Amino acid sequence: MVAALVAGGTPPPGFAAGPLAAARLALLRKRAGEVARRWPRLAAGLGDAWWDTFRRWADGRPGSGPLRDGWDLARTLRDRGTLPAPGAEELAEREAADRYDGRTAPRPRRLPAVARAGGAVAVQVAGRVRLLRAAHR
Numbered sequence: 601m602v603a604a605l606v607a608g609g610t611p612p613p614g615f616a617a618g619p620l621a622a623a624r625l626a627l628l629r630k631r632a633g634e635v636a637r638r639w640p641r642l643a644a645g646l647g648d649a650w651w652d653t654f655r656r657w658a659d660g661r662p663g664s665g666p667l668r669d670g671w672d673l674a675r676t677l678r679d680r681g682t683l684p685a686p687g688a689e690e691l692a693e694r695e696a697a698d699r700y701d702g703r704t705a706p707r708p709r710r711l712p713a714v715a716r717a718g719g720a721v722a723v724q725v726a727g728r729v730r731l732l733r734a735a736h737r
Contacts, residue, residue: 628654628655628658628659629651631654631658631663631666631669632650632651632654632655632658634666634669635654635666635669635670635673636650637666638666638667638670639666639670639671639673639674639687639690640690641686641687641689641690642670642673642674642683642684642686642687642690642691644686645683645684645685645686645687645688646684646687653673653677654673657673657676658673667706668700668705668706671691671694671700671706672702674687674690674691674717675691675702678691678717678718683717683718684718685718685719685720685734685735685736686735687718688717688718688719688720688735689717689718689720689722689731689734689735691715691717691718691720692715692716692717692718692720692721692722692731692735693715693722693729693731694706694715695713695715695717695722696709696713696714696715696722696723696724696729697709697713697722697724697727697729708727709724712724712725712726717735718735718736719733719734719735719736720733720734720735721733
């Protein structure tokens, strides 16, 4: 049942497809809202396209929590060349501050780091992150 609701699995026998699809959509909307709260500039940069972009990306993927879901979405958009400038700046700052391998929880970086995304450049020294160059707008 859980797989059918959150990961796009097949519905269990005896469950009506309509109500199950409605519940699945409601859970996706909730998940999109949670990700937007953790990644506000990414969501704002996408504007009206946020919901459709998130839905297409998240449909069939199990959730990893709002921080990791947003990070994975931002990286996917970066790789496709469709990451908006505010999202690129947010991604660069997070990449400079934390190490995230796409599988385990992000961990704070201990050494100085430089990160780039969509033209944005962020640097982290002694735990403080600064955006050195804004993304191309």
